[in-house]
Amino acid sequence: MREFVFALEYDPGTNPVADVLEAHPDTTIRSLSCHVTPQSLWRVDHATGSPEALEALEAAYRDSAYCADCLVRDDCGADCETQVLDRSRDTLVVYTYWDRTDVCTSVPHVALEYLGEGLLFETYREGRRYRWRIVLSEDAPIHDFFDALGTEVGECAGMEMLRLTDLDPDRGLEGADDDGTLPDEQRRALRAAVESGYYETPRKIDLSKLADELEVPRSTLSYRLRRAEAALATEFVAEDDSLEAIAPTN
Structure with missing residues (x-):
C-alpha cells in the first residue's frame, strides 16, 4: 500500500467553509470518516475553534448552495443533508451526505473513477488549505488521477502534490518532515x-x-x-x- 498526500488551496469566495477558516485561523477541521460510491458521498468532520468560529462554520455547512467536497462552483442541484452530531464550546462534529447530479463531482469521486475501490481517505483543513491523504494500492495510476482532478478543480483552487510514499503507519496527515518536527x-x-x-x-x-x-x-x-x-x-x-x-x- 502507498499513501498519496496533496493539497487544494481555495480562492476567496469559492468555498464557504474555506472562507470561514481563513476568517478564524485558530479553527481546524479533520475528517473522522469519508465514504464514496459512484452515486453519493457521506462523511463526518470534527472541527475545533472558538464558539464564534464554530457557529459560522455550522452556517457554512448548512449553506443551501454548499455540498461537502463538491467541486462545482455553481449550485449543482444535489440533494444535501447536514446534521450536527456533537456540539460543545470548542468542538463541532458534523455529518454530511449528498446524492450526485449529472454535474456533481468531488475528490473522492474522481479518486474512485481513476484509482478504484478500497480507498481510505483522511483530510485536514486550516485556512484556505485543504489537505488530502489517500491510502491506495501500489499500482494505482496516481498521475492520471491528479491530472483529472486538476481539470475538475479548474480555477477555483490551486493544487500541490506533497508526497507519494509507501504507507507509514507512524506518519499522520499533518505530516512531519524527516526530522519529526513540523508540518x-x-x-x-x-x-x-x-x-x-x-x-x-x-x-x-x-x-x-x-x-x-x-x-x-x-x-x-x-x-x-x-x-x-x-x-x-x-x-x-x-x-x-x-x-x-x-x-x-x-
Missing part, C-alpha cells in the same frame, strides 16, 4: 520568516509583506508561524527537561 506548511513559513529577517531586531520585514511574498493570506501565515513556534518551544522544553534529568548533581 510542511509551517516549516516553509518559518524558514521564509527567518531568511527574510522577520525574527531580527528590528524586523527587516513585517508579516503582511512576508505573506504577500509567500502568496498566502496574512491570517494563515500568522497561524502557521504561531503553530511552528509553539511546537519548537514545546520540543525545546522537553529536550531541556531530558538534559536536566541526566545532568550530574553536585
Whole structure:
C-alpha cells in the first residue's frame, strides 16, 4: 500500500467553509470518516475553534448552495443533508451526505473513477488549505488521477502534490518532515520568516509583506508561524527537561 498526500488551496469566495477558516485561523477541521460510491458521498468532520468560529462554520455547512467536497462552483442541484452530531464550546462534529447530479463531482469521486475501490481517505483543513491523504494500492495510476482532478478543480483552487510514499503507519496527515518536527506548511513559513529577517531586531520585514511574498493570506501565515513556534518551544522544553534529568548533581 502507498499513501498519496496533496493539497487544494481555495480562492476567496469559492468555498464557504474555506472562507470561514481563513476568517478564524485558530479553527481546524479533520475528517473522522469519508465514504464514496459512484452515486453519493457521506462523511463526518470534527472541527475545533472558538464558539464564534464554530457557529459560522455550522452556517457554512448548512449553506443551501454548499455540498461537502463538491467541486462545482455553481449550485449543482444535489440533494444535501447536514446534521450536527456533537456540539460543545470548542468542538463541532458534523455529518454530511449528498446524492450526485449529472454535474456533481468531488475528490473522492474522481479518486474512485481513476484509482478504484478500497480507498481510505483522511483530510485536514486550516485556512484556505485543504489537505488530502489517500491510502491506495501500489499500482494505482496516481498521475492520471491528479491530472483529472486538476481539470475538475479548474480555477477555483490551486493544487500541490506533497508526497507519494509507501504507507507509514507512524506518519499522520499533518505530516512531519524527516526530522519529526513540523508540518510542511509551517516549516516553509518559518524558514521564509527567518531568511527574510522577520525574527531580527528590528524586523527587516513585517508579516503582511512576508505573506504577500509567500502568496498566502496574512491570517494563515500568522497561524502557521504561531503553530511552528509553539511546537519548537514545546520540543525545546522537553529536550531541556531530558538534559536536566541526566545532568550530574553536585
